[in-house]
Amino acid sequence: MWLVVGLGNPGPTYAGHRHNVGFGVVEELAARTGARFTVTKGIRAEAAEVRLGAPGAADVPRLVLGKSRTYMNETGGPVSGLLRYHRLTPDRLVVVHDELDIDPGQLRVKFGGGDNGHNGLRSIRASLGTGDFYRVRVGVGRPAGRQDPADFLLSNFAARDREGLAVELVRAADAVESLVTAGLERTQSTFNS
Template sequence: MQPWLVVGLGNPGPAYANHRHNVGHLVVDRLVARASAKLKAPLGMRAELAELRVGPPGSDAPRMIVAKSRTYMNETGGPVSKLIKYYKITPAALIVVHDELDIDPGQLRVKFGGGDNGHNGLRSIRASLGTGDFYRIRFGVGRPPGRQEAADYVLSNIPAAQRADYDVEVERAADAVESLITAGLDRTQSAYNS
């Protein structure tokens, strides 16, 4: 059985680590921590990744490769395409976790397929794969206040006062990833789409 590929979108490096745009990276970090695993950066992959199981250790639980691109958001498609080819994964076994301006903070939406809605990471992946037919876990960050530009908003740190709420939502998004793999789309949407 082919493994699942879970890609958390974000930008590389500590300067971006706590930005709203990097919630996908935070979810991957949470999945890795749950498994007491470590991310590695294999030569030539342009990504940090870990191979995990969804379920009890030693079981026949599904495998998942979790990854964070080491490229900037608008170049994510190249590393994702390379990982899909290397692990012989179809796009239908790809789950992309990303920030979503059109969803309020504290809410998730799980879906299959669709456009990129102006998200540079999704646009890059769709262009590299030639399809948008993959799963998405859309992590609500809300719209910027007042006249603030959307790019400035997502490329700013999660405010300290909201950090605990984001931590809860990162946990829920990690749960949603595991649910999608073990329970399927319909049940996961019923449980997590707020």
């Protein structure tokens, strides 16, 4: 079993923001199997369980898809709660998040590393006491001019970028599936751009 957490801020106000691409990826994974997110009792998170592969096939990976019901900078508590609830260790965790330092339309999959100024990753690392978990980093690029990066992340994608975003969410979901079925090296060679 794997825990795949998409980072974002809860509620309709934030739904189309760049900071919420992680939510979009786990929602895409849930939609592929018709799974629905439900509140996990005692944990400030929503979760959905899915199985990859053909129904009835032997040895198909089980995924718990998670979305925190807290704001980004408090994500660590719900993530560590979901890991404990499902008796998983951080090396079975995949965090999907936005990345300013990667251009739109680009992905990077990796294991471990710092938080690179990302408040969600910082919170998770603090709660788990480690950064040793998988990351699927979805490029959103840096703002043009002097716009504050925080304001940029907490703004909606432009209408002209939404079609490309839908393609990237599907691609990032494919990368998650590849990571848990084919492993890191193969996934990096296929998806890292």
